[in-house]
Amino acid sequence: MNYRPASSKDLNSLSELFDAYRMFYHKSTDLEGAKTFLKKRISNKDSEIFVAETIENKLVGFVQLYPLFSSTRMKKFWLLNDLFVHPEFRGKGFSIELIQKAKTLVVETNACGMYLETDKTNLIGNNLYPKTGFKLNSTANFYEWSNP
Helix, strand or coil: CEEEECCHHHHHHHHHHHHHHHHHCCCCCCHHHHHHHHHHHHHHCCCEEEEEECCCCCEEEEEEEEEEEECCCCEEEEEEEEEEECHHHCCCCHHHHHHHHHHHHHHHCCCCCEEECCCCCCHHHHHHHHHCCCCCCCCCCCCCCCCC
């Protein structure tokens, strides 16, 4: 398995994975929308995307991170926003390796850390993240405001 940064040449395969990821979170399929969204992320360089690629050059998973900043720490802080491995390839450690790529990004950019959010019903994620060194922050409240 090869783990590497995504590029524009990955757009078609990555869009299919991204669309499947969105459907996992109960969104309607929108392959063209996924492609447009990812194309902008890659061309604008406003996120970091790493892919898991088989020796046959098939993309089977990805992780996407967005840069944030911590005012109190006065450093960059990464948001691990998306992590997905195709169901046929789960249970083989690919998610762990993608998280390791994210950790390497944190270190290489001298960031102070990485944050993620997952649904309380995401049993796979809620078991995976503590195994990879993430700590559940039970002292903070997470609030959301959505634009109507």
